Amino acid sequence: MDDQNKNFILATALSFLVLLAWLIFFPPPEAPQQPTDAALPPSTVEPGAADVVVPPTAAPAEATGTVAPSSDIAQALENAPRVTIDSGSLTGSISLLGGRIDELYLKDYRETLDPEAPIVQLLSPVGSAEPYYALHGWAAQAGVAADDVPNARTIWQIEAGETLAPQDPVTLVWQNGNGLTFRKTFSMDDKFLFTIEQSVENTSGTDVSLAPYGIVARHGEPDDLTGFFIIHEGAIRMTDGELEETSYSNMTELDADPRGRGLVDSVQVTENGWIGFTDHYWMTTLIPPSGESFRSIARYSPSRDLYQTEVVMPVRTVAAGETLTQQTQLFAGAKEWEAIQTYQNEGGINRFIDSIDWGWFFFLTKPIFWLLHELNLIIGNMGWAIIVLTLIIKAVLLPLAYKSYVSMAKMKELQPEMEKLKEKAGDDRQQLQQGMMELYKKNKVNPASGCLPILLQIPIFFSLYKVIFVTIELRHAEWLGWIRDLSAPDPSSILNLFGLLPWSTPEPGSLFFIFSLGILPIFLGISMWLQQKLNPAPTDPTQKMIFAWMPWVFMFMLGSFASGLVLYWIANNVITFAQQYLIMRSQGMKPDLFGNITEGFRKKDTKDQ
Incomplete structure (x- = not known):
């Protein structure tokens, strides 16, 4: 065979292999198991410290400022009040049962090309087809019992604000009856970034130790997984400048948690990082403050078919008569290049633009x-x-x-x-x-x-x-x-x-x-x-x-x-x-x-x- 023909055959074979590679699809995912149990507490605290009970869709009702008994959880879920979320890009609500963001829609995106098609729903409460939500809390440590910190059974009261919107924050409050007053203040911009400021006021007369945390929980794999290897879908995190992507299937192969709570992958972040779940076009990500250390955790519970990402901040002591405050952020929305670039460049979120899956040829993909x-x-x-x-x-x-x-x-x-x-x-x-x-x-x-x-x-x-x-x-x-x-x-x-x-x-x-x-x-x-x-x-x-x-x-x-x-x-x-x-x-x-x-x-x- 002459050199001319050899080169043509080589070029043809390479082109054919390249094109053929893109046609390879993964087998379709199995239908996810419907969960009936709770999200797991952070792995750095004792079990039960942040026991997250996943609620069905709740109807508005009057807040009681109490903790619902375990036997009455179903009824409490049905009656839990909600705070409306309304911005230029998002609409939804926060459930006062647990104080979680568990209902969120993207106003600018529809499911299909039909102008009358439903807008895309990102977060959903339990009781819906695909429960997916975010919550923040405190894990009990020295000097405080697990029942003395708010958990998923806590019904919060509205202290300030009515509707969460840009420039209109909402503050929730709960008192444990033993001298600790907890508050959550939610604020948001006009795109996809929430700021959650948690505080605990200690009037108990003794010092207490607590660890603030955030959780994004997802029950089962999403039904709309592309199953295509060219796009990453699953857990994503940044750890001091190193990007790590873990697919849903790989999360089911994590190491066993020594505490006996499913499978876990936990790393310590020194200064900058974030963790969450990314879909084809959407993402929900927990973002601790820049410069602060935290524990970054990806977790899977086989018995619940529950996928979970967590950030757990270091244990902090609240002296008697003092107030402790912790601020974190939550990105929940569309992976728009301009918005994510702004959050990175102006908001200081380290390498946030890499949450978009640029692939191996990122040095070409990004400029293109x-x-x-x-x-x-x-x-x-x-x-x-x-x-x-x-x-x-x-x-x-x-x-x-x-x-x-x-x-x-x-x-x-x-x-x-x-x-x-x-x-x-x-x-x-x-x-x-x-x-x-x-x-x-x-x-x-x-x-x-x-x-x-x-x-x-x-x-x-x-x-x-x-x-x-x-x-x-x-x-x-x-x-x-x-x-x-x-x-x-x-x-x-x-x-x-x-x-x-x-x-x-x-x-x-x-x-x-x-x-x-x-x-x-x-x-x-x-x-x-x-x-x-x-x-x-x-x-x-x-x-x-x-x-x-x-x-x-x-x-x-x-x-x-x-x-x-x-x-x-x-x-x-x-x-x-x-x-x-x-x-x-x-x-x-x-x-x-x-x-x-x-x-x-x-x-x-x-x-x-």
């Missing part, structure tokens, strides 16, 4: 997304921004591409002589190789340079696919006409003549969806075919047949990819075709696109020159 984001701000349309981004990328790569296209043009011109060498050498592969090397050397042709543009496209393809799949800015982003979500496959289908016939087509992800070609995948196949016409064709009949089928095979393979990625690929092919065509014309070649693939070029005659 930044450029795409800025282009979208200028143009006002993410689809056109992708096309302009492609133009910029191709312009940056043009100097390298120019040399490659010149080399490919010369190799095409040498095609007849290569055929003669093949006939002359017959089955003598060594003679054929020597003859081709002399031919390349004589005409100053580098057969390997033709693969360079393809190889350079691989990390860019990875990075752009990551951007389109992971970032929420592409979710439900329109381009034009029928493309109303660039993060989803083309919804049109050849199976119903693109909507002219009155039947539906297979849903994305189904076995037959790959045959339901949309308009964009068809244009992709055509653009790949046109680009292929400009490349030197293999002399071997088998290789020639493989290359002839490649555009149409890739058309089906990429048909189920996100529309934004297919749009990029089409734009890339069209721009590459134009560049290569003009460069070949400058080298004295006149492409004959609809002629024989092997003899697809002919030398310009005198009058053309």
Whole structure:
């Protein structure tokens, strides 16, 4: 096999493997077990110190300022009062039973493209399909009994405020009857960040020791897991500059808790860190103050099918007559790049931007997304921004591409002589190789340079696919006409003549969806075919047949990819075709696109020159 064909086969194989890798899905997750038990207390305190009973959806009722007996928990849950949450981005409520944030909706995001679709629900109380909530409290230590600190059975009273909103905090209060008064003050900004200030006033006459903590608990895996390896879903934490991601399946394989409470992974954070759960587009994260040490804990309880992340601050002593205050933050919302960047740069949350899953090629993914984001701000349309981004990328790569296209043009011109060498050498592969090397050397042709543009496209393809799949800015982003979500496959289908016939087509992800070609995948196949016409064709009949089928095979393979990625690929092919065509014309070649693939070029005659 000559060097030219070897390089083409290598480039083709690499491209095929790259594309095939993205088509591999994990097996669908099993339906989560519905929990009936409580979230676990922090692992650094005695069991029962923060026993979190998960409530069903509660109806408003009058606060009693008491602790509900265990036997009356169900009734207490039904009657627990709530404080409304209302901001520009969020709506929901805080349950006064336990003082937890367990109902939260994202105003700016709907579940589907239907304008009447329900808005996305992030946090849910127990009794709902997927309980998911956050709470903060105090773990009893020296000098105080477990029953003397508020827990999940505590019914708080409203001391100040009525509705939690930006500039309108709400304070809850509870007295234990033994000289300790606990308060929680909730405040929030106009996006997704809550600030929870907890305090304990000690009038008991003796010193007490307490450990403040925060918990995010999730009962069962979420039903809407993508199951796709390109995106991390599960626990995520930052520990003094080191990012750690633990999927839900890996949480079920953590080490056994020495206290006998499920499985646990606990690390000590010295100065900066955060921990929580991240979904495809949403996240709930506990954020202690910068510069303070704390224990960062990921936990799983098999008996409850309960996933939990915790921050536990160091034990602190409250002297008699003194008041102790602890402030932490909670991010609960959409992983919007601008918001998270602001919380990192202005709010001092260490490496918070890395909560977005940028992947292995982060050094490309981050600048590509930044450029795409800025282009979208200028143009006002993410689809056109992708096309302009492609133009910029191709312009940056043009100097390298120019040399490659010149080399490919010369190799095409040498095609007849290569055929003669093949006939002359017959089955003598060594003679054929020597003859081709002399031919390349004589005409100053580098057969390997033709693969360079393809190889350079691989990390860019990875990075752009990551951007389109992971970032929420592409979710439900329109381009034009029928493309109303660039993060989803083309919804049109050849199976119903693109909507002219009155039947539906297979849903994305189904076995037959790959045959339901949309308009964009068809244009992709055509653009790949046109680009292929400009490349030197293999002399071997088998290789020639493989290359002839490649555009149409890739058309089906990429048909189920996100529309934004297919749009990029089409734009890339069209721009590459134009560049290569003009460069070949400058080298004295006149492409004959609809002629024989092997003899697809002919030398310009005198009058053309």
